[in-house]
Amino acid sequence: LGNMWAQDWSALYTKLSEEKQPLDITKTIKEQKWNASKMFHEAEDFFVSIGLEKMTATFWEKSIITKPDDREVQCHASAWNMHEGDDFRIKMCTDPSVEDLRTVHHEMGHVEYYMLYKNQHVLNREGANEGFHEAVGDLIGLSVGTKTHYEKLGLMKSTDKYNPTDILLMSALTKIAFLPFGYILDKWRWTIFTGETPFEKMNEKFWEYRIKYQGVSPPVKRNESFFDGGAQY
Numbered sequence: 001l002g003n004m005w006a007q008d009w010s011a012l013y014t015k016l017s018e019e020k021q022p023l024d025i026t027k028t029i030k031e032q033k034w035n036a037s038k039m040f041h042e043a044e045d046f047f048v049s050i051g052l053e054k055m056t057a058t059f060w061e062k063s064i065i066t067k068p069d070d071r072e073v074q075c076h077a078s079a080w081n082m083h084e085g086d087d088f089r090i091k092m093c094t095d096p097s098v099e100d101l102r103t104v105h106h107e108m109g110h111v112e113y114y115m116l117y118k119n120q121h122v123l124n125r126e127g128a129n130e131g132f133h134e135a136v137g138d139l140i141g142l143s144v145g146t147k148t149h150y151e152k153l154g155l156m157k158s159t160d161k162y163n164p165t166d167i168l169l170m171s172a173l174t175k176i177a178f179l180p181f182g183y184i185l186d187k188w189r190w191t192i193f194t195g196e197t198p199f200e201k202m203n204e205k206f207w208e209y210r211i212k213y214q215g216v217s218p219p220v221k222r223n224e225s226f227f228d229g230g231a232q233y
Contacts, residue, residue: 005232006216007181009173010099016169023166025098028155036065036094042153043104046144052112056086059111067093077103079110083122088114098145099174105144106137138175145170184209188229203228 002011014022040063044055067075075093082089088111094100113136117125127133143149145167150156188206191197197205203222206229210216222228 001216005181006210006214007178007232008099009177010170013166013170013173016173017163017166019161019163019166023156023160023162025101025150025155026096029096029098029101032154034096036092036096039094039096039101039104040065040090040108043101043108046105046140046149047108047112053115055108055111056088056115058085058087059089062087063089064091065094077107079107079114081111081114081118081125083125086115086118102141102144105140109137109140112136142171180214184213185229185232187213200224 001009003009014024017023040055048054064073067073073091073093077090077092080089080091090104090107090111092100092103092107094104110133113127113133114125127136147156147162147164147167151158156162184206188197188202188209191205192199192202201224203224203226207218207222210218218228
């Protein structure tokens with residue numbers, strides 16, 4: 001499936017598309033030699049174009065947008081509000097791919113949200129609810145993944161063959177495929193909290209739910225010496 005947790009099936013896109021030459025934005029990004037800095041500045045330009053703020057000087061100084069060579073880091077992309085003036089940051093080991101281009105916009109969406117409520121009392125510097133921050137980022141991601149915007153970025157030509165269904169397919173493989181994964185992860189952990197699942201059966205229960213709700217099975221035999229449910233960030 002191309003994803004360690006089977007939460008994102010977008011790697012199957014080129015195999016599932018009915019087009020003989022499926023839209024491959026990642027290939028174009030690599031051919032044009034985009035790097036992390038280019039991807040982040042294009043994301044910033046997008047937010048400015050819709051009336052939002054530029055990233056702060058501190059953001060560009062202190063964010064980590066590529067994997068450091070001198071130390072190990074947690075590469076899961078995340079945005080941070082340091083609650084210190086204009087100190088907002090993103091930590092991400094960015095690769096030149098359409099998936100990471102969307103992720104950059106998503107994480108920068110969090111930062112834009114941080115910036116908009118930075119003058120609120122510290123107790124109010126949070127999203128309207130836990131899902132709202134994610135919704136802002138994903139909304140921007142959907143706007144970015146259009147033919148019009150890809151043309152603006154120079155990643156597509158107006159003459160390129162384009163099947164709108166392919167964009168819907170990519171969205172489905174990215175978002176709909178996540179739903180059962182997200183559901184079973186919460187369902188599984190709550191059975192641990194309530195005592196329904198004993199500690200010595202945690203991995204067994206995890207894979208019971210994976211097979212039942214997500215339809216995926218482990219590539220190799222698992223047992224209780226593994227803690228697969230805790231492998232996700």
